[in-house]
Structures are given as structure tokens and as C-alpha cells.
Amino acid sequence: MKHIRWAVIGVVLCLCPGHGLLAATQQAEQIPLTPLATVKHSIDQIVEVLRDPAFSAADQKQAQRDKIKEIAYPMFDFKEISRRAVGPKWQSFTIDEKTRFTDVFAKFLANTYVDRIQGEYQNEQVVYVNELVKAPLALVRTKLVRQSVSMPLDYRLRQTDGQWKIYDILVEDGVSLVKNYRVQFQSFLQKESPARLIETLLSKLNP
Amino acid sequence: MNHRYFSAVITIAAIYGLLAGCAAGRRNALEPAVPLLLKKPPVLLAANTNTNLIAQNEPGDDDFSLLEDDLAWDDSETEEIYAVADPLEKWNRAMFVFNDKLYFWMMKPAAQGYRFVVPPPARSGVKNFFFNASAPIRVVNNILQGKGHAAEAEVARFLYNATLGLLGFGNPAAKHPELNPPVEDLGQTLAKYGFIDGFFIMWPFLGPSTLRDSAGTFGDRFLNPFGYVEPVEASLAIGAYDVLNDLSFRIGDYESLKQAALDPYEAYRNGYIQLRQLKIKQ
Numbered sequence: 001m002k003h004i005r006w007a008v009i010g011v012v013l014c015l016c017p018g019h020g021l022l023a024a025t026q027q028a029e030q031i032p033l034t035p036l037a038t039v040k041h042s043i044d045q046i047v048e049v050l051r052d053p054a055f056s057a058a059d060q061k062q063a064q065r066d067k068i069k070e071i072a073y074p075m076f077d078f079k080e081i082s083r084r085a086v087g088p089k090w091q092s093f094t095i096d097e098k099t100r101f102t103d104v105f106a107k108f109l110a111n112t113y114v115d116r117i118q119g120e121y122q123n124e125q126v127v128y129v130n131e132l133v134k135a136p137l138a139l140v141r142t143k144l145v146r147q148s149v150s151m152p153l154d155y156r157l158r159q160t161d162g163q164w165k166i167y168d169i170l171v172e173d174g175v176s177l178v179k180n181y182r183v184q185f186q187s188f189l190q191k192e193s194p195a196r197l198i199e200t201l202l203s204k205l206n207p
Numbered sequence: 208m209n210h211r212y213f214s215a216v217i218t219i220a221a222i223y224g225l226l227a228g229c230a231a232g233r234r235n236a237l238e239p240a241v242p243l244l245l246k247k248p249p250v251l252l253a254a255n256t257n258t259n260l261i262a263q264n265e266p267g268d269d270d271f272s273l274l275e276d277d278l279a280w281d282d283s284e285t286e287e288i289y290a291v292a293d294p295l296e297k298w299n300r301a302m303f304v305f306n307d308k309l310y311f312w313m314m315k316p317a318a319q320g321y322r323f324v325v326p327p328p329a330r331s332g333v334k335n336f337f338f339n340a341s342a343p344i345r346v347v348n349n350i351l352q353g354k355g356h357a358a359e360a361e362v363a364r365f366l367y368n369a370t371l372g373l374l375g376f377g378n379p380a381a382k383h384p385e386l387n388p389p390v391e392d393l394g395q396t397l398a399k400y401g402f403i404d405g406f407f408i409m410w411p412f413l414g415p416s417t418l419r420d421s422a423g424t425f426g427d428r429f430l431n432p433f434g435y436v437e438p439v440e441a442s443l444a445i446g447a448y449d450v451l452n453d454l455s456f457r458i459g460d461y462e463s464l465k466q467a468a469l470d471p472y473e474a475y476r477n478g479y480i481q482l483r484q485l486k487i488k489q
Contacts, residue, residue, distance in 0.1 A: 139274040183477040
């Protein structure tokens with residue numbers, strides 16, 4: 001019995017420092033960033049890609065787009081975006097339709113907005129105004145300053161598994177893009193099926 | 208300058224005089240302007256790159272109301288989105304197409320040419336000038352809504368920009384948040400008084416509106432100094448130039464909205480309604 005007890009203590013002692021170390025490194029990796037820091041971290045990277053002279057040649061534009069998408073994709077909670085953009089009718093989607101819709105809508109949003117960011121970037125400055133947190137939701141307010149015109153751009157975030165992700169963007173001090181889509185999707189779904197909506201978005205994706 | 212224009216200027220001057228008098232009655236006559244000008248602008252802290260600045264501002268009530276708007280959201284069947292009736296949808300959609308063509312065939316090429324020829328500082332100057340000149344609309348509507356401080360701020364900004372900003376072409380008041388209250392117009396005033404939107408109208412040339420906001424736009428024209436310029440063609444030309452100059456800063460916005468929409472007309476209509484709802488709340 002004594003042997004076993006010592007063996008157990010030995011094993012525990014051997015594992016403990018390792019455990020402690022493992023826990024410490026995990027913690028260091030997962031120090032939760034504030035919503036503002038999360039948004040800023042990704043936007044900084046995107047701006048860097050936009051300004052990178054390596055991408056300035058015409059044949060590098062696709063590579064630049066892909067790189068921006070790669071950085072931007074994890075910023076967003078596309079499941080939440082889809083749920084809110086569809087609104088009450090989301091309940092009538094099958095699990096498969098929910099997955100397919102989320103996928104195609106994410107691609108649709110990425111294509112539209114990444115093209116726009118890439119096409120129109122003119123050394124805008126991003127001014128981070130403030131952040132408000134009321135877990136699990138938060139609001140990060142920014143201003144996009146181009147020449148002397150400044151455009152308010154606010155991000156709504158939601159915390160899931162310790163990560164802050166964007167689920168809505170507000171332009172002009174509060175016009176919600178998700179709400180704008182909800183109006184469009186709702187009137188579409190009054191006449192058509194979820195499957196038709198997915199098809200229509202797909203056709204917009206590859207015109 | 209003819210007689211009507213002159214009387215308009217005098218009326219406006221009288222309104223300002225009255226306001227200054229009100230302010231003087233309560234406090235020192237210079238007080239609305241001076242202490243505001245001495246307040247510090249928000250501190251901008253430069254971050255690692257100079258494209259990114261962080262302004263440490265304390266969140267205000269507006270910020271919180273934006274956040275709280277969404278706290279109560281659920282996707283239950285009872286959820287309602289504020290919408291305005293659209294009995295003229297057929298006509299409106301036709302006008303949307305008309306304005307779309309007007310934009311792509313005339314306005315956009317004109318704005319692009321104008322942007323190419325006129326450098327940004329000059330265009331900003333023109334934008335500032337028109338904005339400052341329409342101060343009477345904002346002052347009167349602030350008063351009509353009982354927003355005395357905002358009305359004072361509007362007057363102070365007008366005087367500040369008209370003098371230090373050289374007739375309003377400069378906008379030195381931009382550095383002072385207290386001098387930049389939310390923009391008010393008659394449509395918002397009418398909403399405060401309980402008038403509902405009525406229904407949605409897409410005007411040719413003028414764009415989206417509602418019955419109430421159209422009445423507001425019509426009424427505000429009497430407070431716009433350029434509304435008194437004669438002949439009418441000259442007045443309209445000045446208005447068109449203002450629109451063109453404004454557009455030169457926003458080329459591409461409409462295209463993006465259109466591209467990002469499932470139904471551009473519906474997206475546009477909802478965008479207008481959302482924006483107006485926000486402005487009325489402010």
C-alpha cells in the first residue's frame with residue numbers, strides 16, 4: 001500500500017509542474033481581448049494588407065482579396081448574423097437549410113464588402129471612439145476618416161466561448177445592416193421558400 | 208440682390224439677434240460661445256501605426272441607447288420592424304429606376320469630372336459653406352423642438368465659422384464637439400409634434416421621403432437663404448451644385464448598397480426609414 005501511495009504522489013508531483021505550465025501557457029494564449037482590441041487587432045492587419053506594396057500589381061489583386069478574407073472571416077459570427085438577418089422565419093429553416101444559408105450568406109457578404117474595401121481604400125484613418133460592454137453584447141464605435149469627411153461605423157459584438165465576434169455593423173450612427181437585410185429577407189420569404197432564398201443568393205454569388 | 212432676398216436676410220438676422228438676447232438675459236452674452244471654444248477637443252492617442260487612432264471618449268447616453276436597442280432582441284414571431292406604408296410602390300419603384308438612370312447617366316459622370324478638376328480642399332470648403340449657410344433651418348427647428356442649448360450651439364457655430372472660418376468655407380468649429388449638435392429639420396420637428404410618416408414617396412430628382420418629411424422639406428426651403436435667390440432657375444442651380452459637390456465625396460456608396468442588396472429598392476427604403484428614425488430620436 002505504502003509503495004502505491006508513494007508512486008501516486010510521485011506521479012502527481014511529476015505531472016504537476018507540467019500541468020501548471022500547460023495551464024499557464026493556455027491562459028497566456030487566451031487572455032480575453034476586449035471587444036475594441038479584438039476589432040482593432042484584425043482591422044490593423046487588414047490595413048497592413050491593403051497598404052502592402054507587394055499586392056499593388058494587378059495580378060496580385062485576387063491574392064490580396066483572399067488574404068483580407070482570411071483575416072476578416074474569424075471576426076464575424078456568421079451564424080448569429082444569419083439568424084438575425086432572417087428574423088422570425090429562421091425557425092422554419094431545416095438544419096440543412098440553416099447551414100447552407102449561413103455558408104452562402106457569409107460568402108455573399110465577404111464578396112460584396114471585401115471588393116468594396118479593396119476597390120475604395122484611400123488611406124482612410126480608423127478612429128476608435130469607444131467601447132461599451134454589457135455581456136454578452138458589446139458595441140465598438142469607430143469613425144472612418146477620408147480626407148475631411150468622417151463616417152461613423154459601429155460594430156455590434158457578441159461573446160461566445162470567450163471570443164468577441166461581430167454580428168452587426170451600424171452605419172451613419174445606427175443604421176443596422178442586419179436589420180436592412182431582415183426587411184428584404186422577410187418580404188422575400190413571405191412569397192418564397194427558404195430554398196429559393198438560398199438559390200437566389202447563390203446566383204448573386206456567381207453572376 | 209432683390210427686395211425679397213433682403214427681407215429674408217433681415218428676418219434671419221432678427222432671429223439671431225433674438226437668440227443672442229435670450230442668451231444674454233440668462234447669462235453673460237458671450238458665454239454660449241466662449242467657454243465652449245476653450246474646452247479641449249477629445250484627446251487622440253496615436254497607436255502603433257498612424258492610420259489608427261484611439262480617442263478615449265466616455266460613452267454617452269446615445270452610445271448606451273444604441274447598445275440597449277439590441278439587448279432585448281429575440282427572433283420570436285412577435286418581433287416587429289418599424290415600417291412605413293408604401294401604397295405608391297409601383298410609382299416609387301418606377302421613380303427609383305428613374306433616379307438610378309439619372310445617377311449613372313448624369314450625376315455620377317458629372318461628379319467624377321468635377322472631382323477630377325476640383326481639389327479636395329476646395330470641395331470641402333464648398334460643402335462647409337453650404338452647410339453653414341443652412342444654419343437657419345437648424346436653429347429654428349431646434350427652437351421649435353425646445354432644444355435651447357442646441358440652438359445656441361448652432362448660432363455659435365454659424366458665427367464662429369462665418370468669421371474665423373472665412374464666410375463658412377472653413378469649419379474650425381468641427382474641433383469642438385459641443386458646437387456640433389445633431390442636425391435638426393422640419394420633418395423631425397413634425398415627428399416630435401406627433402405627425403406620423405404617412406407613407407413612403409420616392410421623388411424624381413429629390414430621392415426618398417415620406418409624406419411628413421416632404422412637408423418638412425418644403426417648409427425648410429423658406430429658411431434656406433438660397434431658396435430666395437431669383438430667378439428660380441438660379442436658385443435651383445445653386446441647389447443642384449450643392450448636391451453635386453456633396454456627391455463628389457460619396458461616389459461608389461450607392462453602387463455598393465445596390466450590389467449588397469437582394470432588392471435594392473427595399474434596401475434603400477429601409478435605409479431611409481432607419482436613418483430618419485434615428486434622427487428623430489436624437
